[in-house]
Amino acid sequence: MPDLEIPRKAVYRLSLYQRCLQRLQENEVETVSSQALAKAAGVKPTQLRKDLAYFGQFGKRGLGYDVGVLAGSISEALGRTRLQPVILIGAGNLGSALLRYQGFRKEGFEIVAAFDADPMLVGRAVQGVPVRAEEDLADFLAGGAVKMAILAVPAEAAQRVANELVGSGVQAILNFSPIVLEVPGEVVVNHVDLALELENLSYFVR
């Protein structure tokens, strides 16, 4: 199984396909063609098939894909067969909105703890998740159970916190701060830059 050869974009789309499959399952559809599924995901059929081909053969020629089988296969390919624990750093405006966001749990993620530097916020609980002091971060991560973190702190603090996370064994960071994080090669960072997205859009309005 060639693992590190798979295009990042393809992995991205797999999640998209899976979400569409879940909807089909809810509607008790049992079979889909690459054409139908691709349309639902907003991509071309050949691309869908190519993406799936990175992981194996899941379809029946002349027939299509079994929705349940394909959903299961993608789950396995993505390593999303069980609930993933995640921590959140920064429980301000954006952070607490993320804590309340139901979409994460729905896709198999659980925010198990939140951290903030502000004593005013520490001790509270948002959506049942306690907000802890940032000093306790390293202790909490010492167990090694948590490998993913969401970073929603101000720009000035982001790199420092990121260093701390990496030092404590976090392998993946979803970064909402408007700075480019420097991390070792083995750590993966996805950057969601809200202002940048708006700015990018504004280029296209005349």
Added chain:
Amino acid sequence: MPDLEIPRKAVYRLSLYQRCLQRLQENEVETVSSQALAKAAGVKPTQLRKDLAYFGQFGKRGLGYDVGVLAGSISEALGRTRLQPVILIGAGNLGSALLRYQGFRKEGFEIVAAFDADPMLVGRAVQGVPVRAEEDLADFLAGGAVKMAILAVPAEAAQRVANELVGSGVQAILNFSPIVLEVPGEVVVNHVDLALELENLSYFVR
């Protein structure tokens, strides 16, 4: 000036460069090399120069770039010389966090109105921005002054609201709902899919 030929990613990075330039201006740095600026933005020097080349020649060979001149040129290239009005639809968890988010204004955007379908939220004001009833959306947009919208409504409502926005002349949508919007070719959509970003990350943790 070839306009529609410029890679989308390049436009994206221009915003990034500009942000770095602003920091340099604050520190009263007057000149940068492509090497230094590229490092700050997390890209390669050649890429920075290529990106700038799409828009013109701004540097002095053997010397580098004048920070002020380059910042101004990029601003102009991005069409970000004045404040852009934006509306927000969906003032729930995420929506109200976005209303409070200061990063937009800092980059030249102003959320001038918010809309929600929930009568409980309508009439309130968040961060000085009034939340209006969703029925009033078309009326508000009738003036044609607002060309950009942020969509933070539940998945079920997203496509319907998007249609309404497009029908009222909105040209660019920043979509936070977890569905792929179908819009006419002349409308630009940037999709920020929070759950998808996490899922993508989880693939890379072993």
Added chain:
DNA sequence: ATATGTGAACGGCTTCACAGCC
């Protein structure tokens, strides 16, 4: 000497065309 600007080479993702199987 130093750093930009750019045509050419490179590499990777997407699309095509068709072989293979139901």
Added chain:
DNA sequence: GGCTGTGAAGCCGTTCACATAT
């Protein structure tokens, strides 16, 4: 006949190498 799986072709963005300007 219909649809998947896949090597080959095409396309686009990145990187290289170097000509050019100060």
